[in-house]
Amino acid sequence: MNARSNEGPPVDGLAVEGVVVRFGGLVAVDGQTLQAPRGRITGLIGPNGAGKTTTFNACTGLVRPSEGKVYLFGEDVTQAPPQARARKGLGRTFQRMELFDTLTVRENVKLGREAAMAGKNPLKHIRATASQTNRLRKLTESSLEMCGIGHLAGRRPADLSTGQRRLVELARCIAGEFPIMLLDEPSSGLDGKETEAFGKILRDVVAERNVGILIVEHDMALVMSTCNYIHVLDFGKPIFEGTPAEVAASPVVRAAYLGSEAEGLASADDDLVTLH
Numbered sequence: 001m002n003a004r005s006n007e008g009p010p011v012d013g014l015a016v017e018g019v020v021v022r023f024g025g026l027v028a029v030d031g032q033t034l035q036a037p038r039g040r041i042t043g044l045i046g047p048n049g050a051g052k053t054t055t056f057n058a059c060t061g062l063v064r065p066s067e068g069k070v071y072l073f074g075e076d077v078t079q080a081p082p083q084a085r086a087r088k089g090l091g092r093t094f095q096r097m098e099l100f101d102t103l104t105v106r107e108n109v110k111l112g113r114e115a116a117m118a119g120k121n122p123l124k125h126i127r128a129t130a131s132q133t134n135r136l137r138k139l140t141e142s143s144l145e146m147c148g149i150g151h152l153a154g155r156r157p158a159d160l161s162t163g164q165r166r167l168v169e170l171a172r173c174i175a176g177e178f179p180i181m182l183l184d185e186p187s188s189g190l191d192g193k194e195t196e197a198f199g200k201i202l203r204d205v206v207a208e209r210n211v212g213i214l215i216v217e218h219d220m221a222l223v224m225s226t227c228n229y230i231h232v233l234d235f236g237k238p239i240f241e242g243t244p245a246e247v248a249a250s251p252v253v254r255a256a257y258l259g260s261e262a263e264g265l266a267s268a269d270d271d272l273v274t275l276h
């Protein structure tokens, strides 16, 4: 910890230190510490009710921890509201997708940049210069292309499959140019092939744009093949952290998953054997 007490760890991205979240008598998260720096995909996994979403919400500002700190690029944002965190570079997607069905896919994606700037200077995009408008257009098109949905740009989200809608949501987050992106169960509703393609897009985004991603996910195959580093929670407590290979080999993690997604972990382990 730094000498100056309001300064966080020197992490180029998101850092969570000793976060505790209580709901009445229930300790939903009990001392979570994690880092999600640029250039890496960090996973947060655990059985149902382990505290993943609550940790995620503490990062985005939707819940306030009773103990601990959340830092963005070394700045303490523990008390900052979600919009302020977004302006400081924290973007997110939602488990239940929040796309506007009255707008086209392109318009939804374009909103990503506008949402990132929300509240900063409301008159700015009314008075946007030609070069700003041009930049926004390029950013929107490159985000659509990166997610492989350029051909869907003129369609409405309501007419798309769940997998395609997930990609629209991801493209919107990418268009926001957030250096840190939090993804909440992004593979929910996708089949195996779509999940695989989604994982590749995430790896490309990190490699090409040097963003950092924190992903909360149940799909073990996606987590194991996509994340560089994984934190495991059980009953609110951090029980393990390490590389995918270390997580897959951990008896502690296997015991936590017994009776739930242990099978997924086992098949992910098999995948790892072929991957590494």
Ligand SMILES: Nc1ncnc2c1ncn2[C@@H]1O[C@H](COP(=O)(O)OP(=O)(O)OP(=O)(O)O)[C@@H](O)[C@H]1O
Pocket: 023, 026, 028, 046, 047, 048, 049, 050, 051, 052, 053, 054, 055
């Ligand atoms: N708003 C709330 N009020 C009271 N209890 C809550 C609230 N939100 C979550 N909890 C409880 O906190 C614990 C952790 O929940 P959380 O949703 O963070 O787990 P999770 O790991 O995301 O679970 P899942 O994988 O099922 O989504 C659970 O026992 C849950 O019932």
